[in-house]
Each structure stands twice: as C-alpha cells, then as structure tokens.
Amino acid sequence: MSENTMTDIVYDIPEKNDTLERHTLAVVVDNEFGVLGRVVGLFSGRGYNIESLTVAEVDEEKKLSRITIVAVGTPQVIVQIKALLERLVPVHKVYDLTVEGEHVERELALVKVHGTGESRVEAMRIADIFRAHPVDATTESFIFEITGRTSKINTFIELMRPLGTVEVARTGAAAMARGKGGVRLEQSS
Numbered sequence: 001m002s003e004n005t006m007t008d009i010v011y012d013i014p015e016k017n018d019t020l021e022r023h024t025l026a027v028v029v030d031n032e033f034g035v036l037g038r039v040v041g042l043f044s045g046r047g048y049n050i051e052s053l054t055v056a057e058v059d060e061e062k063k064l065s066r067i068t069i070v071a072v073g074t075p076q077v078i079v080q081i082k083a084l085l086e087r088l089v090p091v092h093k094v095y096d097l098t099v100e101g102e103h104v105e106r107e108l109a110l111v112k113v114h115g116t117g118e119s120r121v122e123a124m125r126i127a128d129i130f131r132a133h134p135v136d137a138t139t140e141s142f143i144f145e146i147t148g149r150t151s152k153i154n155t156f157i158e159l160m161r162p163l164g165t166v167e168v169a170r171t172g173a174a175a176m177a178r179g180k181g182g183v184r185l186e187q188s189s
Contacts, residue, residue, distance in 0.1 A: 022051070022072050023098040024105060024175045025082065026183045030090040031057045032064040037068060039091075042084050048073060052107070052172035059185045064092070066183065070150075070173050095183050097175050105175040109153045114141045114164040123163045130156045140149070141166065 017154075029035050036055055043050050052070035061068055078096070085094045097103040111132070113123045116139075121141060127134065132146035141164075146156055150173060157168055176182060 019070050023078050025069045026095040027067040028092040029065050031063045033142050035090045054172040064185050068175055102178040104172050105174050107150050108147045108171040110169045111144045112167040113160050114166045119163045126159050
C-alpha cells in the first residue's frame with residue numbers, strides 16, 4: 001500500500017493568504033430604484049464589510065450611476081466580491097481601481113469643533129496646516145470642511161478630538177484612475 005505524498009498531487013493547491021487588502025471598486029450601474037439596496041445587500045448577506053460607499057448619477061442621458069466602494073478583505077474575498085457584483089443585473093461593469101493602476105482617491109469631511117480661548121486658536125492653526133476651511137463659525141464652535149486622502153482626514157480628526165470635536169460627517173471615498181484610461185460609461189446590450 002502506497003502512501004500519497006504532496007508530490008503525487010497533480011493539481012495546484014492555492015496557498016492560503018489571510019492578508020487583508022484594501023480595494024477601491026468603481027461600479028457602473030443603471031440609475032434605478034433598488035440598485036443600491038441590491039449592491040449593499042450583496043455585502044451584508046455574505047458578512048462582508050463596506051469601509052466606504054459613495055453613489056451618484058454620472059450620466060443623465062444614459063441613466064447611469066457610479067458607485068465607489070472601498071472594501072477590505074483577503075484577496076479571495078475581493079475576487080468573490082467583484083464576481084458577485086458583476087453578476088447583478090443592473091451592474092454594467094466593475095473596475096478594481098487598486099489593481100488597474102494608480103488612482104486618485106479623495107474624501108470630504110465636515111468636522112465640528114467646540115472650543116473657546118486657546119483651544120479655538122489651536123483649532124484654527126491645525127485647520128490652516130491641513131488646508132481645512134471654516135464653513136461656519138459661532139462664538140463657541142467651528143465647522144471645518146476638509147478634503148483629501150482618508151488618512152489625512154483621519155489625522156485631522158484625531159488632532160481636533162482633544163480640542164473639542166463634537167460631530168463628524170464624511171462623504172466616503174471618490175476615486176478615479178490616473179492617466180487616459182478609466183471607467184467607461186457604456187450601457188451593455
């Protein structure tokens with residue numbers, strides 16, 4: 001009786017990779033009722049988390065919207081997410097901007113900071129360094145508008161927290177491929 005060894009196997013066994021990766025996906029969909037719910041349901045139904053999600057109509061004539069999703073998972077999970085998205089009927093195309101090359105990714109946040117005296121002055125100094133703009137001010141608070149990479153916004157919020165951060169509202173990531181390539185807004189037949 002012969003014992004099977006790993007060298008007797010004639011097919012490849014993929015190596016297990018539990019490393020988490022952050023991917024930015026651009027999804028072109030029909031702009032119609034229920035599409036966003038179906039996309040989000042695909043994630044929640046399988047226990048996947050969405051780190052960031054933005055959606056807006058990008059072609060009024062063709063009635064197309066673009067959903068930008070930032071998801072974190074193992075490489076196998078990311079591949080599965082893309083495959084599942086591509087099977088949804090209202091989805092025309094899924095672009096993995098992380099894999100397809102360099103891309104520009106920005107987010108907008110409104111950050112309300114409560115403070116008086118020296119903490120108010122310090123909040124303005126930090127805002128100036130981060131190029132955040134005050135869009136509202138009272139004698140006791142500011143609302144700053146800041147745009148940039150998610151890491152920049154996270155750092156700004158953390159620096160403002162000890163000064164009296166009261167509220168934060170974030171848009172989520174918007175992303176676009178660099179160069180002449182990119183997301184094409186074509187309806188499939």
